[in-house]
Amino acid sequence: xxxxxxxxxxxxxxxxxxxxxxxxxxxxPSFAPHHRNLADAYARVGRRGEARQAYAECLNLLKxxxxxxxxxxxxxxxxxxxxxxxxxxxxxxxxxxxAVALAPADARVRYRQAVAPALNGxxxxxxxxxxxxxxxxYSRDEARADDDLTALRGxxxxxxxMRTGD
Numbered sequence: 001x002x003x004x005x006x007x008x009x010x011x012x013x014x015x016x017x018x019x020x021x022x023x024x025x026x027x028x029p030s031f032a033p034h035h036r037n038l039a040d041a042y043a044r045v046g047r048r049g050e051a052r053q054a055y056a057e058c059l060n061l062l063k064x065x066x067x068x069x070x071x072x073x074x075x076x077x078x079x080x081x082x083x084x085x086x087x088x089x090x091x092x093x094x095x096x097x098x099a100v101a102l103a104p105a106d107a108r109v110r111y112r113q114a115v116a117p118a119l120n121g122x123x124x125x126x127x128x129x130x131x132x133x134x135x136x137x138y139s140r141d142e143a144r145a146d147d148d149l150t151a152l153r154g155x156x157x158x159x160x161x162m163r164t165g166d
């Protein structure tokens with residue numbers, strides 16, 4: 001269901017993506033990314049309250065994962081993004097920094113370090129982290145397609161960074 005939801009989301013079929021992600025979350029209720037994806041789809045169809053609930057569920061699941069391994073950079077970076085979506089800017093910045101300190105050469109961790117400030121409107125920090133993520137091998141195509149970077153799209157630096165080979 002998660003793959004179907006992803007395809008539908010990428011095609012702009014957000015209502016259908018909601019249904020697919022609901023099914024994914026039912027089948028694997030303890031898998032945090034399903035709840036984040038569901039929340040993103042809810043937000044795209046204007047169901048803000050349900051989006052906040054799904055982000056909160058994702059946040060709780062990520063925190064549970066950190067109780068098992070507090071030094072998991074992947075989980076910390078996911079937590080930072082969800083906190084940014086819940087407008088918990090200070091927590092998001094702290095967890096993104098912790099994740100990068102633990103895994104400075106991980107392109108996905110660096111990418112999420114860009115997403116958190118982009119969601120909060122701190123575009124200079126987001127651009128710097130995005131540049132590092134791409135230098136480490138993060139896909140420009142995935143970055144271009146990510147709604148979470150909307151705040152950067154009007155910036156000249158973003159356009160330069162998204163050009164292949166720069």
